[in-house]
């Protein structure tokens with residue numbers, strides 16, 4: 001089945017696959033990547049000569065490191081950043097220890113809020129932090145090829161995209177250009193919040209959207225779901241609080 005289709009029973013042939021454009025792009029992406037990374041997709045062990053060997057972690061270790069970084073950020077003890085001392089080393093490759101699916105909001109900066117540098121986080125972003133075909137392909141690359149052991153879906157408080165989706169759902173508000181596509185994508189979360197009779201629709205929809213997209217990724221065949229089942233990959237949900245900077249685990 002295709003986890004990106006509203007009808008979960010849909011099975012696509014290659015020619016009818018709605019994500020075919022992305023999949024073609026992905027094939028080009030794979031074709032352009034280093035041999036060691038390409039070998040990783042076939043189960044052959046990747047080279048251990050990685051730019052940041054300290055990033056080779058288990059899923060639980062990766063989550064602990066991510067949250068420890070957030071604690072430093074919240075408490076004002078972020079580590080000083082020196083861009084020059086890792087620049088050359090990272091030209092040879094990357095092995096980020098965590099992938100993020102974050103909102104595009106300018107107030108949410110994953111590298112800042114987890115106190116990390118370049119080469120540590122593989123970050124995908126879209127307003128409303130939901131899975132699209134291209135986001136999925138990117139996260140497949142981050143996990144199946146780069147072998148990152150963790151994905152966090154990162155929502156945040158006072159999200160404008162969620163607010164727009166609630167307005168579109170409850171008041172039929174129309175938005176210009178392509179913005180309406182964001183509200184359409186987020187409608188399932190709002191619908192669930194309405195069904196649950198939540199008192200604060202924006203807060204509830206924000207949390208439900210995180211949970212729905214965590215589940216969507218966990219069930220995404222074949223690359224991500226296989227790694228989850230094998231214990232090589234954990235997918236969690238986080239909620240970034242704009243006022244404190246703290247990331248609250250929601251799944």
Ligand SMILES: [Zn+2]
Pocket residue numbers: 103104105127128156158159160161162
């Ligand atoms: Zn947002």
